Amino acid sequence: MEEILRVENLKKTFPLSAKQRKAENTKEKRKTALAGASFSAYRGEIFGLLGPNGAGKTTTLRILSTLIKADEGDAFINGKSVRREPEAVRAQIGFLTSELKLEAFFSPDYLFNFFSDLHNVPLDVREQRKKALFEKFGIDKYAFTKVGDLSTGMKQKVSLVISIVQDPDIIIFDEPTNGLDVLTAKVVTDFLLELKAQGKTIILSTHIFSLIEKICDRVCILIDGKVVCESMLKELTAEKNLEDKFFDIYREVKGEEV
Amino acid sequence: MKGLWTIIKKEFSRFFRDKKLIFTMIFPGILIFAIYSVMGTVMNSFIEEETGASFTEMRVLTQNPSDRLEQLVIRNTAHSGYEVEFITTSASEEDAKTQVAEGAYEAYLSLPADFDELVKEDREVVPEVKIFYNSDNTASSVCYSLLTECFRQYEEGLVNRFNVNSGMTNYDLAETDLDEIMEMMYSMLVPFLLIMFVVTGALSITPESIAGEKERGTIATILVTPVKRGFVALGKIISLSVFASLGALSSFLGTMLSLPMLINGSSGGVLEGAGISFNLFELYSVGDIVGLLFIVLYFVPVMVGLLSLISTLSKSVKEATSASSAVMIVSMLVGLSSMFGIDSLWAAFVPILNVAIAISSVLSGTASIGFILATIGMNFVYVGLLSLLLAKLFGSEKIML
Numbered sequence: 251m252e253e254i255l256r257v258e259n260l261k262k263t264f265p266l267s268a269k270q271r272k273a274e275n276t277k278e279k280r281k282t283a284l285a286g287a288s289f290s291a292y293r294g295e296i297f298g299l300l301g302p303n304g305a306g307k308t309t310t311l312r313i314l315s316t317l318i319k320a321d322e323g324d325a326f327i328n329g330k331s332v333r334r335e336p337e338a339v340r341a342q343i344g345f346l347t348s349e350l351k352l353e354a355f356f357s358p359d360y361l362f363n364f365f366s367d368l369h370n371v372p373l374d375v376r377e378q379r380k381k382a383l384f385e386k387f388g389i390d391k392y393a394f395t396k397v398g399d400l401s402t403g404m405k406q407k408v409s410l411v412i413s414i415v416q417d418p419d420i421i422i423f424d425e426p427t428n429g430l431d432v433l434t435a436k437v438v439t440d441f442l443l444e445l446k447a448q449g450k451t452i453i454l455s456t457h458i459f460s461l462i463e464k465i466c467d468r469v470c471i472l473i474d475g476k477v478v479c480e481s482m483l484k485e486l487t488a489e490k491n492l493e494d495k496f497f498d499i500y501r502e503v504k505g506e507e508v
Numbered sequence: 509m510k511g512l513w514t515i516i517k518k519e520f521s522r523f524f525r526d527k528k529l530i531f532t533m534i535f536p537g538i539l540i541f542a543i544y545s546v547m548g549t550v551m552n553s554f555i556e557e558e559t560g561a562s563f564t565e566m567r568v569l570t571q572n573p574s575d576r577l578e579q580l581v582i583r584n585t586a587h588s589g590y591e592v593e594f595i596t597t598s599a600s601e602e603d604a605k606t607q608v609a610e611g612a613y614e615a616y617l618s619l620p621a622d623f624d625e626l627v628k629e630d631r632e633v634v635p636e637v638k639i640f641y642n643s644d645n646t647a648s649s650v651c652y653s654l655l656t657e658c659f660r661q662y663e664e665g666l667v668n669r670f671n672v673n674s675g676m677t678n679y680d681l682a683e684t685d686l687d688e689i690m691e692m693m694y695s696m697l698v699p700f701l702l703i704m705f706v707v708t709g710a711l712s713i714t715p716e717s718i719a720g721e722k723e724r725g726t727i728a729t730i731l732v733t734p735v736k737r738g739f740v741a742l743g744k745i746i747s748l749s750v751f752a753s754l755g756a757l758s759s760f761l762g763t764m765l766s767l768p769m770l771i772n773g774s775s776g777g778v779l780e781g782a783g784i785s786f787n788l789f790e791l792y793s794v795g796d797i798v799g800l801l802f803i804v805l806y807f808v809p810v811m812v813g814l815l816s817l818i819s820t821l822s823k824s825v826k827e828a829t830s831a832s833s834a835v836m837i838v839s840m841l842v843g844l845s846s847m848f849g850i851d852s853l854w855a856a857f858v859p860i861l862n863v864a865i866a867i868s869s870v871l872s873g874t875a876s877i878g879f880i881l882a883t884i885g886m887n888f889v890y891v892g893l894l895s896l897l898l899a900k901l902f903g904s905e906k907i908m909l
């Protein structure tokens with residue numbers, strides 16, 4: 251197995267404003283989001299980052315996408331350091347998270363072209379990909395409608411398509427099915443399996459056990475910014491289902507009832 | 509470099525495909541033009557209506573023309589811009605008075621027949637001269653004082669011991685003619701106006717484009733692509749500068765094309781009649797105007813860069829707009845300060861002030877090429893520094909996310 255992603259001891263804290271301190275009922279000046287997380291993912295697998303709210307999933311993926319910098323530690327994507335070669339990393343990955351928005355004024359068609367240009371995709375390749383992806387997600391009907399006029403689900407599909415304009419080998423999706431109805435969610439999960447069949451590596455985060463059980467090969471459980479379990483899904487769920495196993499681990503780590 | 513071009517293209521699409529955005533940019537200029545033109549025209553026609561005729565031409569009815577008087581009138585009006593025409597009539601005095609009262613003529617001059625002959629002889633009973641006019645009517649009043657002045661000179665001339673200023677020469681040796689007064693006015697007004705137009709142009713798009721994109725999370729989407737963050741920042745500055753220039757140009761043209769109408773209108777057309785030029789584009793040479801454009805061209809990116817910096821550091825459009833408004837007020841005050849005639853070279857290093865002084869000096873004809881070049885050079889440096897700073901900030905997660 252070829253290691254395509256290696257995460258080494260990532261640490262990240264965020265400054266807390268007075269307001270945030272009050273809301274979280276703490277006197278600490280900084281909030282620890284990641285407390286030294288390490289894990290690896292291998293070529294051609296779907297890797298699931300599982301964790302409760304606030305575990306640090308989004309923070310991890312934002313560091314991998316070079317959107318933010320870790321305080322300590324580093325990660326290597328296809329051998330490129332997110333700390334030292336962020337532009338090279340960005341060229342290789344497709345990144346999707348709900349905080350990345352598309353300009354409401356433009357149409358999916360315009361945005362697809364714009365982001366393809368930013369990724370230096372040749373024109374003929376671009377048109378071919380656009381046609382295939384728009385058809386697959388039913389965007390073709392809305393190709394020239396302003397994004398601002400699309401429904402939430404359609405917007406999310408457009409965001410997904412735009413995030414992979416350059417046909418990246420490594421795809422990093424933060425909660426890809428969040429807010430989607432079951433039909434749309436299925437289109438997305440089927441698509442992820444299809445990408446896997448093409449040999450792509452997919453890193454996704456979720457707190458939905460069923461999604462992991464359905465499509466992931468390996469899983470990493472994150473609690474309070476620490477990796478508490480990294481294993482093949484098959485091994486982890488050999489005796490119990492994922493949910494029960496998760497609660498076992500959670501109790502062990504936190505030393506408390508859920 | 510390709511990434512920079514892609515960013516600029518997108519910004520242009522955003523601007524030029526959005527009718528609302530173009531409208532808010534170009535509209536102020538059109539509005540200024542419309543308001544000033546309408547005001548000018550209304551004032552002009554209002555004054556014309558009151559005076560009953562175009563102010564510069566005056567028509568005097570008379571039964572018995574006097575050659576001597578007409579010569580005096582021609583001499584006295586030679587440099588004034590007025591023109592007086594004598595019209596011989598055979599109408600009765602009552603009819604002539606009615607015509608003046610109704611405004612068909614500015615005055616009715618009643619002279620005895622052979623007036624010029626009569627006044628040469630010494631007589632017990634002097635000839636009677638009657639000038640009927642209408643003081644409700646400005647032109648008529650002016651005409652009346654003109655005629656009485658000419659008669660006074662005529663009377664003095666009859667006992668001729670010496671002549672005072674009796675030739676056709678212009679005896680007024682003052683060097684400031686009206687053109688120069690207009691130039692002075694422009695050199696005080698235009699720096700302020702131009703700076704205001706540039707700032708409002710930049711202010712109407714920059715916070716929305718930068719703080720807005722930040723707030724809506726659309727810029728982060730671009731930041732996860734391989735494009736250099738410096739290009740994203742530079743692309744914004746370049747595009748916004750073009751849009752702000754369009755807005756400033758629109759307001760400036762709107763003002764400069766309609767201001768003459770306003771000034772002329774408020775004088776009831778007298779200025780135009782007197783051949784005084786108050787059109788910026790007639791007063792100044794092409795070289796002056798091009799110089800002006802150059803100065804402004806290098807100033808726009810400085811202003812855009814400054815407001816971009818503020819917008820980048822702000823958390824919301826609202827915050828960016830209010831902070832930028834403070835910059836606008838300061839800039840306008842600095843624009844006014846060019847009226848105090850600062851001309852030392854150190855001023856070329858003070859942003860905004862250098863532009864105000866440079867513009868003012870071009871318009872008052874006192875421009876020094878050294879100062880202008882220093883100003884343009886310094887603005888170039890400011891834009892460079894602002895771009896570098898912005899590129900740095902665009903790479904900072906604390907600022908951008």
Ligand SMILES: Nc1ncnc2c1ncn2[C@@H]1O[C@H](COP(=O)(O)OP(=O)(O)OP(=O)(O)O)[C@@H](O)[C@H]1O
Nearest residue numbers: 264265281283301302303304305306307308309310
């Ligand atoms: N910009 C920020 N400022 C302050 N605290 C932050 C910031 N971003 C994240 N955090 C905190 O860091 C912790 C980890 O956040 P993160 O978003 O990574 O969690 P998550 O696992 O994605 O959770 P969720 O399932 O809710 O999305 C949380 O406690 C969050 O409050």
Ligand SMILES: [Mg+2]
Nearest residue numbers: 307308309424
């Ligand atoms: Mg999250």
